[in-house]
Amino acid sequence: MESDDLQLRNRIFELAVSIIGGLYGAADLGRREQEEAILRIIISNSIQAASFVALIEDEFEIELDDEDINMSFFSDFDYIIGCLKKYDLSAV
Amino acid sequence: MKIAIVDSGIDRSHRKLSNAAISGVHIYKEHGEIVHDDDYEDSLGHGTATAAIIHGHAPSCELLAVKVFDRDLVCEEVHLREAVAWCIDAGAKIINMSLGVMASTPSQELYDICRNAVGQGIVIVAAAANVPNQICYPAYFAEVLGVAGHSAGSKRDYGFRPSSPIEFLAKGSIQRVAGINGGYKIVEGTSYACAHFTGIVANKLLDKPALDHVTLRQELASGANPKIEGLYVAKNNAAPYVLPQEAAGVVEPYLNRRNALRWVGRMALFPVSEKEMKLFGDFPELSAFRITMRLDYPRNVKRDDTAGNDIDNVYYNFPSDEDFDRFDTLVLGYFHEHLFQVNVKYGFELISKAIEKGKNFFVFDAELKTTIDKMIGDAGTGNICYAPVVDDSTYETFNSFRYRPNISTPVLCVTGTTNKLGKFTTQLRVKSLLEREGYKVSFVSSEPHAELFGASFSFPFGHNDTVFMDYRAWPDFLRTLTKAIEYVDQPDIILTGTQSWTIPPSFTMHPSGGELDAMQFMFGMQPDAVICAINPNDSIELIKRTLGVVNVVSAAKPLFFVITPWEREMLNDVSGNSVMSTRKLTAVELEERIDYYRRELNAPVINVMDAANDCLIVDAIMEYYS
Numbered sequence: 001m002e003s004d005d006l007q008l009r010n011r012i013f014e015l016a017v018s019i020i021g022g023l024y025g026a027a028d029l030g031r032r033e034q035e036e037a038i039l040r041i042i043i044s045n046s047i048q049a050a051s052f053v054a055l056i057e058d059e060f061e062i063e064l065d066d067e068d069i070n071m072s073f074f075s076d077f078d079y080i081i082g083c084l085k086k087y088d089l090s091a092v
Numbered sequence: 093m094k095i096a097i098v099d100s101g102i103d104r105s106h107r108k109l110s111n112a113a114i115s116g117v118h119i120y121k122e123h124g125e126i127v128h129d130d131d132y133e134d135s136l137g138h139g140t141a142t143a144a145i146i147h148g149h150a151p152s153c154e155l156l157a158v159k160v161f162d163r164d165l166v167c168e169e170v171h172l173r174e175a176v177a178w179c180i181d182a183g184a185k186i187i188n189m190s191l192g193v194m195a196s197t198p199s200q201e202l203y204d205i206c207r208n209a210v211g212q213g214i215v216i217v218a219a220a221a222n223v224p225n226q227i228c229y230p231a232y233f234a235e236v237l238g239v240a241g242h243s244a245g246s247k248r249d250y251g252f253r254p255s256s257p258i259e260f261l262a263k264g265s266i267q268r269v270a271g272i273n274g275g276y277k278i279v280e281g282t283s284y285a286c287a288h289f290t291g292i293v294a295n296k297l298l299d300k301p302a303l304d305h306v307t308l309r310q311e312l313a314s315g316a317n318p319k320i321e322g323l324y325v326a327k328n329n330a331a332p333y334v335l336p337q338e339a340a341g342v343v344e345p346y347l348n349r350r351n352a353l354r355w356v357g358r359m360a361l362f363p364v365s366e367k368e369m370k371l372f373g374d375f376p377e378l379s380a381f382r383i384t385m386r387l388d389y390p391r392n393v394k395r396d397d398t399a400g401n402d403i404d405n406v407y408y409n410f411p412s413d414e415d416f417d418r419f420d421t422l423v424l425g426y427f428h429e430h431l432f433q434v435n436v437k438y439g440f441e442l443i444s445k446a447i448e449k450g451k452n453f454f455v456f457d458a459e460l461k462t463t464i465d466k467m468i469g470d471a472g473t474g475n476i477c478y479a480p481v482v483d484d485s486t487y488e489t490f491n492s493f494r495y496r497p498n499i500s501t502p503v504l505c506v507t508g509t510t511n512k513l514g515k516f517t518t519q520l521r522v523k524s525l526l527e528r529e530g531y532k533v534s535f536v537s538s539e540p541h542a543e544l545f546g547a548s549f550s551f552p553f554g555h556n557d558t559v560f561m562d563y564r565a566w567p568d569f570l571r572t573l574t575k576a577i578e579y580v581d582q583p584d585i586i587l588t589g590t591q592s593w594t595i596p597p598s599f600t601m602h603p604s605g606g607e608l609d610a611m612q613f614m615f616g617m618q619p620d621a622v623i624c625a626i627n628p629n630d631s632i633e634l635i636k637r638t639l640g641v642v643n644v645v646s647a648a649k650p651l652f653f654v655i656t657p658w659e660r661e662m663l664n665d666v667s668g669n670s671v672m673s674t675r676k677l678t679a680v681e682l683e684e685r686i687d688y689y690r691r692e693l694n695a696p697v698i699n700v701m702d703a704a705n706d707c708l709i710v711d712a713i714m715e716y717y718s
Contacts, residue, residue, distance in 0.1 A: 043266065049278035053268055066148070067247055069268040069278070 008081055008089070015059060016042060019052045035077045043074035056080070062087045093301075094154045095146055095294055096184035097287075098175045098191065099139030101132040101159035108144035108270040109155075116157030117182075119174050126174050132157040137272040138165055141279065142190045142287035144270035149247070149291020150298065156182055161191075169193055169202055172230075176205045180212060185297060188290040189218040189236075190283035192228035197571075200497040203233060210235040210305060215293055219286035220258040232257050232495065237293065237309070241265060241285040242320045250292055251320025252313045260312065261320050262289035339492040343576045346489060347534075349543040349550075350380055355452055355476055359544070360385035360419035362442060363427050363435075364406055368456065368541050371517065372423075378520045380546035384418045387411065387442070389427075389435045410441070416449045423544065424455045426556060428463075443467065452476040456540035458558045480540055480550040483560040487569050493576040494568070499586075501534075501578045502717045503617055505648060506589035507610065508625030509638045510597070513656050515625050518700045519589040520545055522623065525710050526585065534583035536573065538591045538613060548577055553609040554591035563612060570616025585717070588617050594638045615645040621716050622648045628659045628677055628685040632692050651712045652696035653689060657682050 016038045017023060026037040042052050053073075057064055064083060072079040104114050116132035134140045134157075143155055158178060160171040172193070179187045187209065193202065206216055220240040221228035231238035241264015242251050251261035264285030271277040296311060297303060303311065345352045359379075361369050364386040376383055391408040407415070427439035446453070447468055452475050455461050461479040468475045506518045516539050523546070526533050535542070540552040551570065552558045561569060574586055594614075596607035622642055626635055635653075642648050663673045677685065682699065689697040696712065698705040 043278075046278045049266075050268065050271075050276055053278070054276070064268075066268050069266070071243065071266045074266060 005081060008084060009077055011059070012056065012077060012080055012084075013038075015055050016052060019048055019055065036075070039074050039077070043071075049074060056084070060084060060087065060089055062089075093150075093152075093186070093294065093298060094156050094182065094184045095150070095186045095188060095290060096156040096158050096175075096179040096182065097139055097143050097146065097188045098158045098160055098172065098179070099134075099142055099188075100136040100161035100165065101134035101139045102143045102155065102157040103134045103137070103140040103270075103272055103274075106140055106144060106270045106274055109140070109147055111151060112143070112147045113154040114143070114157060115154070116159065117178055118159040118162075119171055119178065120160075120162060121168070121171075126170060128178070132159040134159070134272060135163075136161060136165060137270070137275075137277065138190070138283065140272065141269035141277070142188060142283060142290075145247075145284060145287035146188060146291045146294065149288065150294035152298070153294050156184055165191070169199060173201055173205045176209050176216075180209050180214065184214055186290055186294055187214060187216045188287060189216060189230060190286040192219055192221060192231050194221055194223075194226055194228050196227050197495065197498050198229035198233070200500055202229060203497050206230045206233050207235050213305075215297070215305065215308065217286055217290045217293055219282040222281050227257075227495065235305070237289065237312070239282065239286045239289040241280070241282050244317070244320055247288050248292065249317050249320055250289060250312075250315075251318075252316030254313065260289055260316070261285070262292065264288075340580050342492070343490055344580055346486065347548050347577060347580055349547060353381070353454070353478070353543060355421070356381045356454065356544075357420045358382050358384040358418065359421050359423050359454070360387055360411075361423045361425075362387040362439065363425055363430075364388050366425040366427075368539070369423075369425050371520075371541070372544075375517070375520060378524060378545055381421075381544055385411070385415065389430070389432075390438060410438075411445075413449075416445065416451070419451065421452045421454055422446045423541070424453060424457075424460065426457060426460075428457070428460055429556075447471050447473055447475055450475060453478065454541075454544065455479045456552070456558075457556050458560070459556075479558055480543055480552055481558045481560065482551055482569075484562075487561060487565060487572075490569065490572045490576050493579060494572045496575040496579065498571075499574050499578040501574070501583060501586055502621070503574065503586045503588065503619040504621050504623070504651075504713060505614060505617060505619035505646075506587075506623045506625065506654075507594050507614065507638070507642060508590070509594065509630050509634050510627060511592040512658070512660075513625035513627060514654070514700070515589050515591070516542070518623060518625060518654050519587060521700050522709060522713070523587055525706055526587070526713065529710055529714075531584040532581070534577045534581045534586045536570075536577070536586060536588040536617065538589060548581060549573060551613070553606065553613060557606065557609075566612045567616035570613065571618065574617065585713075586617075588619065590614060594641050595634075611641060611645050614642065614648075618646050619648040621651045621713075623652060623654060624650050625654045625656065626689065626697075628655055628657065628682065629661065632689075635689075635693065649716070650695060651716055652698060652708070653693060654700040655682070655686060655689065655697055657699065 020041050026034045042048050068083040102114055118129050118131045158175045160167045160175050216236045218231040218236045218238055220231045220238055230236045237260055238258035239260045239262050240258045242261040243265040247263045253259055262285040264282050266280050268276050269279050359381050361372055365388050372379055372383055387407045428436050430436050453464055458479050458481055461477050464477045506515050508515050523533050523535055534548040536549045537547040538551050538553055542550045590610040590613055594610045639650055657677045658674045659677055660672055660674050663671055665671050686697045
C-alpha cells in the first residue's frame with residue numbers, strides 16, 4: 001500500500017512538473033519542499049491550475065468532485081493523494 | 093422555484109448544466125434605449141460558473157439567465173434596475189447578483205427596485221466587493237442578503253457576522269467552476285461565494301417555502317457555522333445601509349430645534365447693536381421664539397415711551413429685578429469681544445445676575461459657553477447654556493444615515509460675492525415666502541443664531557465658528573445631514589446659505605483659516621440652484637467668477653440675483669489710511685444698478701426685501717424645481 005502511495009505521489013509529481021515545464025529554482029530543494037514549491041507555482045496562475053486538475057483527471061480517468069478542489073488541493077500532495085484514493089484507480 | 097441569475101448569461105450546453113431547466117433574457121442598450129431579446133448565451137463564463145454552482149446546490153430549481161454583461165463584466169446601473177424589474181415579472185423567487193455597484197452612496201432608483209422586489213417576497217442574494225471593506229450595492233442594502241467569501245472548504249458551510257454590513261460568508265476561496273465552451277476554470281472570489289449562498293438559500297426555501305424574509309434571515313443566521321471566518325479581517329468601518337429603528341429618534345432632537353430648545357420661552361437679546369442681533373429687531377415676526385427684551389451696552393438714552401410695543405425699546409441700563417422677570421433666556425452675542433473692556437465687564441455682570449435669577453442662555457460662541465458653564469457650575473444653579481456646536485459627536489450621531497441613497501429633495505442655496513450682503517436675511521425671506529405658499533422647508537443655516545429663526549440645523553462657520561470637525565469631514569457630514577433631514581423631516585425643499593465671501597478676497601491666508609469654508613460647505617450641501625447676493629458696485633467679473641466657483645463645487649444654477657442697497661467704497665481717512673465706507677443708495681440709484689445687472693447678467697436682479705418681488709421669488713424657485 002505504501003508503495004502504491006509512493007507511485008501515486010511520484011506520478012502526481014511528474015504531472016505537476018510537466019505543467020510548469022521543469023523544476024528550475026526548486027531543483028536543489030528536498031522533495032517535500034519541491035512539492036510545495038511546484039504547487040505554489042501552479043496556483044499562481046488559474047489556467048495552469050485548471051490544467052493541472054484536468055491533467056490529473058485525464059491521467060487517472062476520473063472526474064474529481066469540485067468540492068475537493070480547494071486551497072488544500074494546491075498546497076498539499078497528501079491532500080491530492082487522499083482525493084484520488086476515493087476513486088478506484090486499479091485499472092489505471 | 094425560479095432562481096434568476098443576473099450576470100453574463102448562461103452556456104446551456106455546459107455539462108454541469110445538462111439537466112437544468114434554463115430560460116432567460118438579454119438586457120442591453122441600443123441607441124440609448126434599453127431593449128430585451130432572448131439571446132442570453134454566455135460568452136464570458138462568469139454567469140455559467142455561477143449558474144453551475146447554484147444548479148449543483150439546487151438541481152430542481154429552474155434557472156432564469158438575465159444577461160446584463162456582454163463583452164466584459166461591466167454594465168450600467170440601469171441594466172441592473174431593468175434586470176431586477178424583469179425578475180419580478182418573471183416570477184423569480186431568488187435573484188442571484190454576483191456583481192455590484194461600488195459606490196459609497198447608492199442610487200435611490202436601485203434601492204427602490206430592490207426594496208420593491210423584496211417587498212414582493214423575492215430574496216436577493218448579492219456579492220460583496222472582492223476588495224475588503226469596499227462598499228458595494230446591492231449587497232449593502234439592508235433588504236439584500238450580502239455575501240462575502242470564506243476560506244473553509246465545504247460549499248454547504250456558511251458563516252454569519254451579525255455586526256458586519258455583509259452578514260453572510262460562503263465558499264469564496266479557490267475552487268473549480270464551469271467555464272465557457274464546456275471548460276472549467278479555477279477561481280476565487282465573492283461572486284462564487286454569492287452563488288453558493290444562493291444555493292443554500294434555495295434549499296432552505298425548498299424545505300420551507302413559506303418563510304418570510306425576516307424569518308429566513310433568522311433561520312439562516314441560526315444555521316451558520318460559528319467557526320467560519322471571512323477571507324479578510326473586516327474593519328467594520330463601513331456602516332451598513334441599515335437604518336436602525338431608533339435612528340430617526342436619535343437625530344430628531346438635532347433637527348427639530350424648536351422642540352429641543354423648548355426651554356426657550358421669552359428671550360432677552362444682548363447686545364442688540366450687533367449685526368446678528370439687529371435681525372431680531374428688523375424681523376421679529378421671523379423669530380421662532382418670543383422676544384421680550386432687547387438690551388445693549390449702557391448709554392444715556394432716554395426710554396422711548398411712545399414706542400407702540402415694549403420690544404421696540406432697547407434697554408441701555410442694567411435691568412432691574414422686575415426686568416429679569418420678563419425673560420427666561422438670555423441670548424448672547426459677541427459682547428466679550430468688545431474693544432471697550434467696560435462693556436465686556438457689563439456683559440459678565442449681566443450673566444452673573446441672570447444665573448442668580450435662574451435664567452438660561454443661548455450663546456453664539458463656544459468659548460463663551462465654556463465660561464458660562466463654569467460660572468453656572470460655581471453657582472450650582474443648574475441653568476442651561478447652549479451653543480450650536482457641531483463636532484465629531486454630532487457626526488457620530490448622524491452616522492446611521494451616511495450610506496442612504498443621495499437625496500432627491502431639492503436643495504436651494506443663498507450665496508454671494510462678499511460678506512454683508514444680507515444673505516441670511518434673504519434665506520429668512522425665502523423660507524417665509526415658501527412656507528406661506530404651503531411648502532415644507534427645512535433650513536440648514538451657517539449662522540449661529542439661525543436656530544432661533546427656526547433653522548432645522550445650524551452649521552456655524554465663519555466668525556468664531558462653532559464647527560469643531562475635521563475640514564475634510566465637512567462634505568460627508570453635510571451630505572449625511574441632508575439625508576437625515578430628508579428621512580426625518582420629509583421637506584419639500586432644503587434651504588441653506590453660505591457665509592461671507594465665496595471666493596477668498598485675497599490670496600493672503602487669514603491666521604484663523606477658513607477661506608474656503610463657503611466652497612467646502614456648498615460642496616457638502618450640493619445645491620441644485622443658488623440665489624446669488626451681490627453688492628451694487630460688484631464687477632461683472634467678480635459675479636461671474638463667484639458663479640464659476642459655485643459650479644466647481646456643485647451643479648447648481650443661478651435662479652436670480654439679490655442686491656443690497658448698501659454700496660461699499662474704500663475711502664481715505666484723515667491719516668490717509670484706507671477705510672471701508674458704506675452708503676445707502678437712493679431708490680433711483682438702486683433701480684439703475686438693478687437695470688444694469690439685469691442687462692449684463694441676463695437674469696432677474698431684485699431687492700429681496702421689496703414685497704413686490706414676492707411672486708417672482710416663489711415663481712422662480714417653483715418653476716426651476718418643477
